[in-house]
Amino acid sequence: MKTTDAATQTLLATRLALHPRVALRPEPFGALAYHYDTRRLVFLKHPDVVAVVRELGSHPTVAAALDACGIGEQRQPAFVQALRSLVESNIVMEAATS
């Protein structure tokens, strides 16, 4: 198994969700995400990223959402990085654990 750093493990165990003020619009390259509060437009540049972002809210952890979307362990680091930048731009946010 590939070793992953602590920060990655933490994120994988977090529950994330699409920010309620964000709209996703499907596009040939993936989707456009528009944040109505910050007025920021973010490009989700891969259909798999879009699928994961849409799924996040229905799973208890990021790892579970990735699993549900069929993202294998090898691709996890890339997705963790993408999700981190989406958290930073507030497109995705930490959600209350249910």
Place this chain on the structure above:
Amino acid sequence: MTLLVDQLKRGLDAPICLTWELTYACNLECVHCLSSSGRRDPDELTTAEAKHVLDQLRDLQVFYINLGGGEPMIRRDFFEIVEYSIAQGIGVKFSTNGAFIDAAKARRLAALEYLDIQISLDGTDAATNDAVRGDGSYATAIKAMDHLRDAGFGPFKISVVVTRHNVDQLDEFKALADGYGAQLRVTRLRPSGRGVDSWHDLHPTNAQQLQIYRWLLAHGDNVLTGDSFFHLNALGDEPLPGLNLCGAGRVVCLIDPIGDVYACPFVIHDEFKAGNLRDEGGFAKIWKHSTLFAELREPQSAGACASCGQFDACQGGCMAAKFFTGLPLDGPDPECVSGDGELALAGVAAESVPRPLGDHSKPPRATPVSFTRK
């Protein structure tokens, strides 16, 4: 070129940035007005038609629209249109000269969500501003900004068209914006509308272009530009923030007051008209199937610029700037930083320069007649 930019050039399912000039009527007559505004066109879209357009944009998931004119607040149904748009989940940003923002309107605007306001200002003093925008327009804009601040609107935008006469005021514009808690937006002057005649006297000199490039680099994301200065990227290794591409017909388009759809706000001319909203199929059909937009989404030839090492940086510049100065679209921008545009301009015969489509300027006022009381 990045994959994303490549994909954006092939067009999106709906525009990102849609400008809608609500009216050609305006209380001002700025010498560089991109839509030659002044008088209302009697064929303007009605309130019902405007709402129908908004329904179509909602179905296409257009996130926000940029309303302008003319002066959009002149329309009696201005608030009705804005409120309807917001209710459809379409955010609104509108450009205004501020003449119709009094204390009460400022409070009404402040109460709306998903609303941004851009106050146009082209000088940090009355003399510089009013030379371009007309007598009293500086005082009008400042008063509107005061009202917005007092109403607690929050960070509105101050929108500046950079000319050779205000380029030295960029720091002062920034300070002015900061003083209001506002955001500064600076954009490139195009030879569109009435600008076709004033551009030669107003556009920045080549030395000033370097000044603008350095200033924009120094201020990064803190100053908005509508990504309009990408032709300056040929000046250095560091690109300006934003998408380095012409979005006309690909991610951007213009709806004019009578429902004509153009590739961008700066090309009001038959050659760049994609259709009319009143035609069967409406906006979606135009955006997805018009011949013009399909052509613009094809790979564009670098033409005369193909042998220039800077083409990747500047992308050949702005289509509108070339068109309305009589230059070929596959050649250098008239403000090409290598000076190639200037050379090309010298060879353009005045009568071969295309004229913008409609002139909505008010007729010149008759000489005042003096009445003698009997």
